[in-house]
Amino acid sequence: MIESLLIANRGEIARRIIRTAKRLGIRAIAVHSEVDADLPFVTEADEAVCVGPANPAQSYRNVEAILAAAKSTGAQAIHPGYGFLSENAEFARTVESSGLIWVGPGADAIAAMGDKINARNLMAAAGVPVAPGTTEPAADLDAAVAAAAEIGYPVMVKAAAGGGGMGMGVATDEAALRTEYDKVRSFAERMFGDGSVLIERYFPRVRHVEVQILGLADGRVVALGERECSVQRRNQKLVEESPSPAVSPELRERLLAAGVRAGEAVGYRNAGTVECLLVPREPDAKGDAAEEFFFLEMNTRLQVEHPVTELVYGLDLVEEQLRVASGLAPTFDPDALAPRGHAIELRINAEDPKRFLPGPGAVTTWTEPVGEGVRVDSGYVAGNTVTPFYDSLMAKLIVDGRDRAEALERARAAVAAFEIAGPKCNLPFFAELLENPEFLSGDYDTAIVSRMR
Missing domain, CATH: 3.30.470.20 (ATP-grasp fold, B domain)
Structure with a gap:
């Protein structure tokens, strides 16, 4: 069993992981931002390291700071919890290439499932039912309009790199699709660094x-x-x-x-x-x-x-x-x-x-x-x-x-x-x-x- 574990997260999930680690006799190491210093997960950990200011990009998503904390504390493994870096395939690869144990699926699986279109195609090939939709990104608005006409309205406009309910819009006709496509694409580029959009059937009652x-x-x-x-x-x-x-x-x-x-x-x-x-x-x-x-x-x-x-x-x-x-x-x-x-x-x-x-x-x-x-x-x-x-x-x-x-x-x-x-x-x-x-x-x-x- 792993002997020391760094939890690359905060709040209730960090506290939750610490609880199990302690029960199993595993040394629990917390990382935290400056504004989280007095939260329970920090005081309950066996060791805690501040990894940056409040901005998540400078703390909980700061790969260099988290790996430095793992090295300085002698952590053997990293548990990412949920959110932040938990579904970041490159982070998972970096953790493992650094000689640490990644408590999660392999980076290839994370990458395969991180792109919604690729995931849909993989699942369809494996015999898992998928809703009618595009098998490749809608490259532009005209492609989105053509796809929606084939699928049938209403349709869901989704960021291919999105997740957690973010980057989605519903279009009941072509006029709405034109608005939602631009909106979702812009949001996806801003939030995920990837403006790829997929179109799939929307079910009003689900x-x-x-x-x-x-x-x-x-x-x-x-x-x-x-x-x-x-x-x-x-x-x-x-x-x-x-x-x-x-x-x-x-x-x-x-x-x-x-x-x-x-x-x-x-x-x-x-x-x-x-x-x-x-x-x-x-x-x-x-x-x-x-x-x-x-x-x-x-x-x-x-x-x-x-x-x-x-x-x-x-x-x-x-x-x-x-x-x-x-x-x-x-x-x-x-x-x-x-x-x-x-x-x-x-x-x-x-x-x-x-x-x-x-x-x-x-x-x-x-x-x-x-x-x-x-x-x-x-x-x-x-x-x-x-x-x-x-x-x-x-x-x-x-x-x-x-x-x-x-x-x-x-x-x-x-x-x-x-x-x-x-x-x-x-x-x-x-x-x-x-x-x-x-x-x-x-x-x-x-x-x-x-x-x-």
Whole structure:
């Protein structure tokens, strides 16, 4: 097993990784920006190194500073968490060429899945369903218009190098496409340094379901169930649950098999997620309705929502990541995976609960809920400050129960008991959601938040 680990991240995920590292007797090394010096992940690490000012480009994305910190502290391995450099293939290569262990998939797999068009083509070749769309970038507006005419409106205009719900727009006709194409291309060039754009079919009513995969040290790829991620604002997730209330046993079998095929197609190792769109079909003449699903993207890292899978499967995914990176077998029998119960995660963000605009500030009150089936992965405590330099995520409230009804009951109680003052907070939104008949029924889609607002 790895003996010393540098966590190239911050906040709740850094704290989460440190917790597992310490349990396993691994020396945990944190890196931090100047403004994060007093956050819990810094004080809880065995050693901490400041890598630059608040600007992420000068700290958490500063490859030279992070590698220098690894060298000065004698770190054996680097865990990137999520965001920042976690899906940067060049960083992964640099880490490994420096003689360090990269806790994640190989750089080739990251690169293959980082380009949305290349990923779509690879998945189609592997027999994973993909939505109708372009097989190469739309080189200019005329090419985009021609592709949309062939695919049929409405279409989604997407940045090929995008991710995390960023760099996307919907066009219902050619006039809208002309506007969205320029907008997405400009955004992609600015944010990702790559203005490539793809066009694919847009489905007005859709669910977002993903499969957790784990590529083992022996070369096998296993699927650890699915997660429902359809409660979103601005194409970014707010709530995740497992198992999905929309997935039947037959559909689950197909989904998980597709997830495994996706991982095998790129020789995947370590933890990753295959994200899919689940599209309901109209009932046939007999009144039977079925769902079809399409590959959306693969996230070549640990997901924010990994705790719901951990609770349903009784695993520590960070430990499994470290074991794979160390060349060790998993803690579980891949041929005898047995999910149990139901888990739900709520992302507690520093944003107002109506328009979801960021609202950073000093934390004056921070009281976490406790009780059976309640877990909180947090990045802050009272006295800290949520700054405007990073993502607004403050904590993740995760609950589990014997079934969805019990998990929902525990979620309502936990939300009521969670006290945060200082920054703006979206806890009131979750209190509303957990009483919403559509959400409670389990029959909801990615437009549920817009219907609530």
